[in-house]
Amino acid sequence: MYGFKAISYYNGWAMALTGALIVFAGLVVLSTTIYIFPKILMLWEKRQIKYKMPIEVEPEEQQALSLPKQFPSDINEIANLYKPLIEELGETFYLTDLYEISKKYDFPHPHITLAAFRDSEILIPHGKGVFTWNQPEDNEKE
Amino acid sequence: MELLFQFLANTGYWLADYRQIIMIVVGSVFVYLGTAKKYEPLLLVPIGFGILVGNIPFFKGFGLGIYEPNSVLHYLYFGVTTGLYPSIIFLGLGAMTDFSSLLARPILMLLGAAAQMGIFFTLLSALALGFLPKEAASIAIIGGADGPTSIFLTAKLAPHLIGPIAIAAYSYMALIPVIQPPIMRLLTTRKERLIRMQELRAVPKKELVIFPTIAVLLCCFLAPASIPLLGMFFFGNFLKECGVTDRLAQTARTAIIDTATILLGLTVGASTQGDVFLTPKSLGIFLLGAVAFSIATASGIIFAKIMNLFLKEKINPLLGASGVSAVPGSAREVHLMGQSEDPENYLLMHAMACNSSGVIGSAICAGVLWSFLLA
DSSP: HHHHHHHHHTTTTHHHHHHHHHHHHHHHHHHHHHHHHHHHHEEEEHHHHHHHHOOOOOOOOOOOOOOOOSOOHHHHHHHHHHHHHHHHSSSEHHHHHHHHHHHTOSSSSSSHHHHHHTTTTSEEETTTTEEEEEOOOSSSSO | OOOHHHHHHHHHHHHHHHHHHHHHHHHHHHHHHHTTOOOHHHHHHHHHHHHHHSOOOOOOTTSSSSSTTTOHHHHHHHHHTTHHHHHHHHHHHHHHOOOOOHHHHHGHHHHHHHHHHHHHHHHHHHHHTOOOHHHHHHHGGGTTTHHHHHHHHHHHGGGGGGGHHHHHHHHHHHHHHHHHHHHHHHHOHHHHHHHOOOOOOOOOHHHHHHHHHHHHHHHHHGGGGGIIIIIHHHHHHHHHHSSSSSHHHIIIIIIHHHHHHHHHHHHHHHTOOOHHOSSSSHHHHHHHHHHHHHHHHHHHHHHHHHHHHSSSSSGGGGGGGGOOOOOTTTHHHEEEEEEHHTTTTHHHHHHHHHHHHHHHHHHHHHHHHHHOOOO
């Protein structure tokens, strides 16, 4: 048996339609759950804080870096701004650490910048996510 | 002299059949593509070598072939026919998967759902071409672009088709760079390809830890037949994220998945014995597999375009193509296509979100189809 006749005979239309609906419904429910998930977590954490004794929190260390309002477009100038972060991380460091710390200091689009550093060989990979900084001296700010 | 003739009559040179020669050529092409061209080498090399091993002519009845009971290959093939290897591979896959991009942008999960439409369209096409429902469902799952899921479902519904279906599924996965880009170009305008995605938020560890637990419950309550795949997948992911079982997660994503991949690839390859494999049905499976894969890609892209009609913040429709679960091949293609239009457009992480939801979607599809045809 072939063609539409075979599809109808084996209940193909119903199988395809129901199957597609189930899969779609499943993933919609899952994505909705993920969407509301952070909100539930936040509510839960707020509730926990409410019932906890207030504890003295040490004031956070003030950000030592001041970033220019107009971020430079030249890769070497951007690299100069990243220099203090590299000094904080040490000679060799994980790229993920550099990414985290640049996000902490509100550097704009850190993943794009780090990719550009890699392309221009300012970041030198040593395998397993370990990198070193390789900014030529004459490009550094005096 | 008689002994010598008897020996010669039992050698592969004497027993060779043209179908085995054809399959040996196919196996050699797979090995070549895997090693020289580096097309999915982790899949094509074991499968290709398996095709060579499985098609060496031998005297039937010696307990050598994969279909002969008590042969070593037959015991190794047990992991395929029972769906054991795909489950183990899913464990490792879960331990490798990072859901942070999906959690940061849950709406991308819908693209993973849309790309599964290729499966249901192919189900209808296969039925129309005269395949029986269980065979049609096994062929249709190729549209999910997920090798282990295809093998798992076929092992349950149509074990006699494991060889051609696995070969078709893995071949199309390896051919992603050839199949997907023309469809992506055809269905999107340059303006659409230039759409930049918003930077993803940082996902707290707590969300990453709780997600696999919630996801396994939601998905497996909906389609319990997908427990062997999704149960293992989310368990692997929980091992990775919970922070106290790093050693287990490390083993799952290295030694365990590698062992399963080797055995699965080799035995699936060996199951393609010329006399069993070279049939008109196999040709039909290959044709339908290509249709399934192309429609899956297209439906993801078209759905992304439909979503853009309603969304304030537009989605790059290329991402729809990564809704198929070929991880990370299709995500890489989407990223490269995006970068070819705008070198500063980074779509990889967003594409990985669609990719991982595609894995979940195709496993649910497998569970749904299996439960429809269980009787």
